[in-house]
Amino acid sequence: MEQNRFAAAFKQNAIWLVFIIEIAIFAYFNPKFLSLPNIINISRQVSYYGIASIGMTFVILIAGIDLSIASIVVLVNVVCAYLMMNLGWNMWLAILVSIIMATLIGVLNGFMVSTIGIPAIIATFASQTIFRGLAYILSGGLPIPDVLRYAPEVGLNGNPTLSFFARWTLNHWSIFPKTGIGLIPVCAIIMVICFAIGSFILNKSYFGRYFYAIGGNEEASELSGIRVSKMKYLIYALSGFFAGLAGIIVLSRTGSAQASSLVGFEFEVITCVVLGGVSVAGGIGHMSGVIAGVLIIGSLKSGMVMMNVSEYTQMVVQGLVLAIAVGFDCFSKKRNAG
Amino acid sequence: MYEIDARFNDYFSELDPARRLEILNAMQDDEDSQYLHRLYSERYRDNKDVWLWRAICLEMLYGQWRLFKSSRNKEVRGILKELHADNDSHHEFIYREYRNVARRYLSTCKSSGYASSLMGLKQASDDEKVIKACLDIWQMSEGIARQENLRDNMQIWIKALYDELINYDPLCKLEYSRLSSK
Secondary structure, eight states, rough: HHHHHHHHHHHHHHHHHHHHHHHHHHHHOOOOGHHHHHHHHHHHHHHHHHHHHHHHHHHTTTTOOOHHHHHHHHHHHHHHHHHHHSSSOOOHHHHHHHHHHHHHHHHHHHIIIIIIOOOHHHHHHHHHHHHHHHHHHHTTOOBBHHHHTTTTTTTTOOHHHHHHHHHHHHHTTTHEEEEEEETTEEEHHHHHHHHHHHHHHHHHSSSHHHHHHHHOOOOHHHHHHHHHHHHHHHHHHHHHHHHHHHHHHHHHHSSSOOOTTOOTTTHHHHHHHHTTTTTTTOOOOOOHHHHHHHHHHHHHHHHHHTOOOHHHHHHHHHHHHHHHHHHHHHHHHHHHHH | OOOOOGGGHHHHHHOOOOHHHHHHHSSSSSSSHHHHHHHHHHHEETTTEEHHHHHHHHHHHOOOOOSHHHHHHHHHHHHHHHHHTTTSSOOHHHHHHHHHHHHHHHHHTTTTTTTBBTTBBBOHHHHHHHHHHHHHIIIIIHHHHHTTTTTTGGGGHHHHHHHHHHHHHTTHHHHHHHTOOO
């Protein structure tokens, strides 16, 4: 029995072994890979993948999918930058409004999937197109440049109130990417807090149980008294919320908003989640695996850049990782079925 | 084993809670029907089928890794208590009620979304659905009992679910044996 327990623990956490092997390989080929600046850089880089992957985990757990998260991230980028730069809004107010908007987009996805009954892949693909388009319309197809540097000059229009907010924004906006507690960047801390919240929801709350149950057998969950429809609204809203938060992190990191950015981001997030052991059939997965998945993809990207692997080759590798992760999941399911 | 009076057959074969209550209310008021009323009110609370939910929880607890194994064992024991598994009397009624829970669960296993894969894109074949149903039932009975060393406490539960499963599809007996021999 103890041996079984060890085997189960090993199986559940094997993904961490993959992560360690990956780190060892990159460190062997480039000793700078394990340097402090690179580790900090990776932690910044993975922060927005990590945050977005929490919502995606919930969605995949109920055997759904959310293809709209990249568009939500981009729209949050553009709207938040627009509110601050063009309208001179207070930074926190702009962030709040942007995240509420992202959550509402999630609710809209929930409505299409749960109430109308559109398959999740189609509903969220439609959202993806709609909100990417809106981001282009709002930004006029042009980047909203350098939020940090131009904040005082753009959107002032001689208005002292706007001027105050713009200056305040300039002084405070950089807190996410530049500062941290000790050496740990704030965006990485936000990611860790989000993962803690995600883990709590999945492991300690009734909602988490409901997510697993819906993914395992939706109809039986409904019969047992779970309001599946409401749960779907909640899950897609959470996915939108976390995507919105990721959008704020991206904006603070890049300092500019561009409607054409982050193409394929949703597939990278799906790769992180599936690689972390969340089954595409729903009902199976845990947050610690997703953390490992995020770190593996983040390290892979960083390692390939350090080894001068071309961008196109990186795309090929990431596509292969996604195919292998999904293939492994399907294979395990078939093997279990005998 | 677990024989009951034929007048209860309709009650135990019915899956709809409202209809079951009607049947129960129409019965002669005696000690047995009072016990069934008690079971009914414990199973269906706050518009929920609590026992079905507990069965689903047992399935989820199977194979779930936890740092402290004792916490999972404690949770399973709590569920068994709620399911009256430790009840010294009325075994025949409890057995029938368990079979009703299993039948209600199995009634959902032919839906189009059941056992689908690839985020709901690929629907399962009929055989795949049966195999998944067997796995689910095995995990919530024999599997979790083995895992937590609670076979003695779960005898009626395991038997009831097994008996219901082998009536569900001819393939189930073989599949259940395969899972048990692992």
